[in-house]
Amino acid sequence: MENIFVIGVGLIGGSFALDIKAQNSDGIIYGIDNNEDHLNEALDLKIIDKKADFEDLDKADLVIIAIPVDATLQVLPKVLDQVSDSAIVFDAGSTKEDICLKVKHHPKRRNFLAAHPIAGTEYSGPKAALHGLYKNKTNIICEVEETAFKLQEKALKLFSDLGMRIRYMNPKAHDKHIAYVSHLSHISSFMLGKTVIEKEKNERDIFDMAGSGFESTVRLAKSSPAMWTPIFEQNKTNVIETLDEYISNLQHFKQLMEKGDFEAVYNEMETTNHIKDILNGIQ
């Protein structure tokens, strides 16, 4: 592949660019971003080779769309309008149902692969891009049957070169599961941060007492609101369902404490300790 376009040169797009460049030194990486500073930064950091515009997309072999999911809804149809029949376009959004629906009847639907690489950090922008971010990470692909076979193959070869494992899901199931294992974690972390900040007006106290526990639990509260707000909006129904269950579990725990039933409190924790085995699988 010669002409690789990355739309959104932040953490996700930038990390793809770095690894693709490392694998494929002949390719030229073009960056498109509505933030001119980010584009210049990406150029300085050698994440991209050239700045580009939407008009240049007709020469693209590969287009990666790595922007907030609300912007993807606007940008993806325009990208498909522009690209040639042999180009493969994939996104990296954390929601899949609305995005797949948006291009369901697009004449170039078969040039698009709906993807969600489960990787990232709490940081954003080109400086947050990392070599090897996708190694050993899961990439969830939705509606694979809607993508042209040869283009599937091209994208899958790329993902496999980057060390990713592939899982196929339908967009509805993706959005439901990801609400639990990713979106809820972010809200629990943001609200933990909020609760502590509101209480601990004296930041020095948080600073000194936080230790390792609070720090990791609240890590995701550093995440970008511009990225996460449209995710919660697009996945509203599922996220509200997870919040209902989470809140009800917290209320139950609180009630056990109020009743002084610490045997049940112990059991709640012991049962959940089982998460160890599940997480061991992850590492």
Added chain:
Amino acid sequence: MENIFVIGVGLIGGSFALDIKAQNSDGIIYGIDNNEDHLNEALDLKIIDKKADFEDLDKADLVIIAIPVDATLQVLPKVLDQVSDSAIVFDAGSTKEDICLKVKHHPKRRNFLAAHPIAGTEYSGPKAALHGLYKNKTNIICEVEETAFKLQEKALKLFSDLGMRIRYMNPKAHDKHIAYVSHLSHISSFMLGKTVIEKEKNERDIFDMAGSGFESTVRLAKSSPAMWTPIFEQNKTNVIETLDEYISNLQHFKQLMEKGDFEAVYNEMETTNHIKDILNGIQ
């Protein structure tokens, strides 16, 4: 100091033993633990030099009590009964009010220093002990004025040798603040784990989709129920207060989503992003 006794040879006590031994190669580390397997493990791992009993405590120069806080309430008075006038005894419990109250009128109160080193991992037992665990960590000391001056000095020298910074608080304030910055994090993490496990009966799905976000947020749900249950019991009032506020913040966030007020959702997250600056202070 020659004779150092560690009661509870797990993560916290074991890590103290390792660092004290490294600093003070002449000292002999005696281990006391009601779990014989842990004692043998600690001996094999060279965390302790010898196994000991409560009757041996009369020769102690230093006693570290690093056991669950309910056990500390039972053990601490017995330890004080046993030690000589020149011995310093400190605990490492995550609650301070009940512990200080328990020995308030003990004739050897001045041999005790109430401490809470804010350090640890989600693991437990002798194998979890780490060299350098306490380096650059905060140690909160309560009611310092109740400890004999020379013994304070001895303990503070030790903490400073291990690289810890000291903060002084009264036990009531300690328990209130720590409920926010530590105890609540653990419950939020346990309940997150519970919510996801209940929903995702197919563990393979969690395993594949968890990525880095869920993993760090749920890390504390691996923690020991035997350690945490008595902490929640002793700090019940404060912990329930933090849970009330956390639940109410989650409910508010959910209501904003239900109303479709995503501008407010954005603002909630943006305000909490400020946690970045606070956590930067920690690193």
